[in-house]
Amino acid sequence: MAVNEPTPATPLPWHAPLWQQFVSLHRGARLPHALLLSGPHGVGKQHFAEALVGYLLCNTPGEMACGQCHGCRMLASGYHPDLLRVSPEEGKRQIRIDPIREVNAFVAQTAQQGGHRVIVLSPAEAMNVAAANALLKSLEEPGERTQFVLLADVPSRMLATIRSRCQHWSLPLPESEQSLEWLSTQLGNRDEAAFWFQVSGGLPLLATELATPDARALRKQLHETFDALVRGAEPVAEAARLDRQSLESILWYGIAWLEDLIRLGLSGEADEVRNPDLLPLYRQAVKNARVQDWFRLLDFAREQRRLLAAGGNPNPQLVLEAWLVRWSTLLRS
Numbered sequence: 553m554a555v556n557e558p559t560p561a562t563p564l565p566w567h568a569p570l571w572q573q574f575v576s577l578h579r580g581a582r583l584p585h586a587l588l589l590s591g592p593h594g595v596g597k598q599h600f601a602e603a604l605v606g607y608l609l610c611n612t613p614g615e616m617a618c619g620q621c622h623g624c625r626m627l628a629s630g631y632h633p634d635l636l637r638v639s640p641e642e643g644k645r646q647i648r649i650d651p652i653r654e655v656n657a658f659v660a661q662t663a664q665q666g667g668h669r670v671i672v673l674s675p676a677e678a679m680n681v682a683a684a685n686a687l688l689k690s691l692e693e694p695g696e697r698t699q700f701v702l703l704a705d706v707p708s709r710m711l712a713t714i715r716s717r718c719q720h721w722s723l724p725l726p727e728s729e730q731s732l733e734w735l736s737t738q739l740g741n742r743d744e745a746a747f748w749f750q751v752s753g754g755l756p757l758l759a760t761e762l763a764t765p766d767a768r769a770l771r772k773q774l775h776e777t778f779d780a781l782v783r784g785a786e787p788v789a790e791a792a793r794l795d796r797q798s799l800e801s802i803l804w805y806g807i808a809w810l811e812d813l814i815r816l817g818l819s820g821e822a823d824e825v826r827n828p829d830l831l832p833l834y835r836q837a838v839k840n841a842r843v844q845d846w847f848r849l850l851d852f853a854r855e856q857r858r859l860l861a862a863g864g865n866p867n868p869q870l871v872l873e874a875w876l877v878r879w880s881t882l883l884r885s
């Protein structure tokens with residue numbers, strides 16, 4: 553029977569310098585006990601955190617986790633007693649106090665494998681105030697060989713008292729060429745890579761998410777919706793066709809497309825848009841509405857997205873209808 557060697561997570565090519573810094577701090581026993589990894593969604597925070605967790609739980613790390621020791625195998629099996637991951641419960645947006653109480657109990661124990669104990673909190677800005685306050689003590693006095701790793705897209709949404717107890721590492725964005733090279737390998741060809749890189753606004757991990765079959769299908773459907781609205785379709789009926797799709801994703805695309813429309817409306821330059829395949833629709837749309845109207849619609853979409861992130865919206869279908877009605881009004885004016 554073939555034995556599968558677990559493959560440890562490795563940092564992305566553009567995070568290599570930061571990785572070197574991490575390894576050298578760790579070797580010098582100077583690694584701060586709480587790290588806050590930040591950067592926009594799609595820059596590779598999760599990737600970096602996984603590599604870091606693997607390294608800390610490896611019994612014989614070199615430049616990377618070895619992938620072969622007991623620690624690496626245990627992690628690869630999906631359960632490691634010295635690792636605790638905290639995220640919002642399924643379908644919820646907040647991290648509440650109960651899982652943080654578990655963190656505090658976990659930190660009070662000794663590591664079972666004699667190495668590090670690692671706590672990964674993601675996204676850290678999802679902690680509600682009670683949870684964040686409960687975490688403070690553990691963050692202040694974590695005990696030996698305890699490593700906190702907090703991930704945040706928008707660290708300014710975290711309590712300042714939590715932020716100030718972490719060392720903040722902002723993960724750098726890759727150069728375009730480096731991203732395209734990496735993406736070409738992921739997606740299998742350079743043209744695909746270039747297209748999705750542009751659509752993602754220069755965020756390579758986001759580009760891989762957008763290029764998955766499900767995401768492509770949603771984008772195609774929204775493209776059809778946009779086309780239908782330009783042709784004068786009934787927005788409420790269009791909203792019904794989008795029932796069960798994620799409102800958050802729909803708003804994400806809507807915002808990206810509005811930003812394109814605004815760029816096009818302001819500069820008239822087609823090469824400034826992120827979604828070149830939508831140009832014919834954009835050209836129709838900018839004929840009808842003024843740039844300030846697009847800005848107003850953009851504000852609406854951003855506000856709905858913020859409300860959604862802040863704790864969900866009681867009726868996503870109504871928001872979707874309101875959103876499409878607004879689009880359609882502008883397109884018909």
Ligand SMILES: [Zn+2]
Nearest residue numbers: 610618621624
């Ligand atoms: Zn190992």
